[in-house]
Amino acid sequence: MQSSADDPNSRDNYYPSGSILDRWSESAWENGIQIERLRDLQTLKVRTLNSLYEFTIISATQGMVLVRGGLHFPEWTPVGLSGSTLGGSFIKARGIYLGFCMEFSLGAMRIFTTSLVQWIGPVEDPGEIEGAAFPG
16 A cells, blocks of 8 residues: 555645745845845735735834834834745745745744735835845
């Protein structure tokens, strides 16, 4: 009798492509934005599967932002934008990408992860972003 572990077509062997290190490191990362490409005090909005978040960049180089939105941030709250993740151990530092979850650091060992990002935009002045393309 053959087990599902021996069957390459089995759903038991399915992993999202972004969760495989080779795919992660080879990605062109064109479907999102790196916070360090924005300027301090710029704003943007991000819609996830469950919520709309508003951001004001406090320190682009350090990934520090003010965030408001969803159930957990009804008021403007300073957080560190850790980056984008699929919920595993990989993270694209200080990035926000379609199809990934955003992960915030709230100090100490407090981490908050959103649902999947569906839409990113607009910023105050998209012409000020260095080499960035916003998905539409």
